[in-house]
Amino acid sequence: MNPELRELYQSVILDHNKQPRNFGELPDANGRAEGHNPLCGDHLSVAVKIEDGRLLAIAFEGDGCAISTASASLMSEAVKGLPVSEVRGLFERFHGLVTSDPTQESAPPDLGKLEVFAGVREFPIRVKCATLGWHTLQSALNSGDSVSTE
């Protein structure tokens, strides 16, 4: 197996794919959205519970590849408890991580566990998989009564 592949499918990602965290329903959610990746037929839904401008709980469901499932799973852990106002900035840094030019030196993204997705840079076609959960989360935050908490 070549190093790029090993980097893409490292054990943390495979683990979150097999046992996604915060997977399932969120009965008392006050924001929801559906996300689709038409290229591969992936779809997932993200539900959030927001109180006082803080993302108290998050859950996701769906059917996707290892990269999109693990990304949504790790995202759910990373954003839980965060002020909603900080989620967008975190997504922007994550997006930068997975789309940056792998041949260029860049400042450490300071993304903690989310840095396992750095390997996606080598696979531009998979960027959409890695960001599907994040895009869906953004929509969920902008949906229904959660919009007012922004």
Place this chain on the structure above:
Amino acid sequence: MRLDVERVRKDFPILQQKSHGKPLVFLDSAASAQKPQVVIDSISEFYAKSYANVHRGVYELSLRATEVLENARRKVAGFIGGEERETIFVRNATEAINLVARTWGRKHVSRGDEILITHMEHHANIVPWQLLCEEVGASLVVAPIDDAGQLDLQAFEALLSPRTRLAAVCHVSNTLGTVNPVAELARLTHACGARLLVDGAQAVPHQRVDVRGLDCDFYAFSGHKLYGPSGIGVLWGRAELLEDMPPFLGGGDMILSVSFEQTLYKEIPYKFEAGTPDIAGAAGLAAAVDYLDNLSLEAISRHEHDLLDYATARLESVPGLRILGNALPKAAVISFVLEGVHPHDIGTILDQQGVAIRTGHHCTQPLMQRLGVPATARASFALYNTRGDADALVEAIEMTRGMFA
């Protein structure tokens, strides 16, 4: 005649390259086939020696270019058992189907009428009919398939009614490889007074097609799946139907005379070929047809069926792997899913081993719903593939299983 695959492979320059440092194993010819050198050369030779616009000039080059185009039409018509005037050049099978929907469909389908398709159709044989139905107030009716991926013939017959104007079916399913009994479907369809359109995009590269023998009314296919260039395709239609149809696109080259009061259209097939056509594409398509004729489609078909049997047996021995579509007869297309591994991940990992397959819904989302999967991995075999390619596929799948274990 046996196909000498090692010799054939030398005809395809792209197969000589490596992918991610490994020999390229190209198993996505159902999406688009690679091109033999003779096809590539025919295009550059045409541009270098014979290029000009067609059907216009009185000078030598224009006459020569016209001859290239019409020679291609003659070859393609002969290849499928049709007549030249029934053979219309379009961009691809999708455009061919849209042409029929927009011309024949608008004229002959009206409110309350029905168009019958099958559950295994490509989006190209669904969406044009949906658009037509929406426009004229007709209904789209879908004939079911069984769990093996075969058309339910009894249901197809039962769904045909006096309201049916057209049945539109694929000859070979791009996702499952199912070969539909087109001649039988033509008999059933005609018995109730309807017309039959066949999407032959997946059939023409793999088996001898005779539109008269099939007794269909329209037959559509793409050049690029036939080892020809991308950008040219063919619609064949019965002359009496084509003559009665209004034009598709309006413009130059399709008219007899134009005044601001009235325009007279040319005879078929030119009535349907507005504007400067893909002349170089036609040159390439003619070269592809010659190439296949020289190899013989019967030999190609035998070779591909050997690969299908071999690859099916090898894949069936992989734990957790399930093949979708076990129709009889079946073309050399194998859709599969692997327990615990999403097709998209299979595609990426196989690609890194030099193995190119298609993953996703294959432009057949309703079929994916019927099969109960969001996507599949699909390996499709062509005349240049070998048993070694099937071995490489299986080896890469085993590696994938190991990673996800």
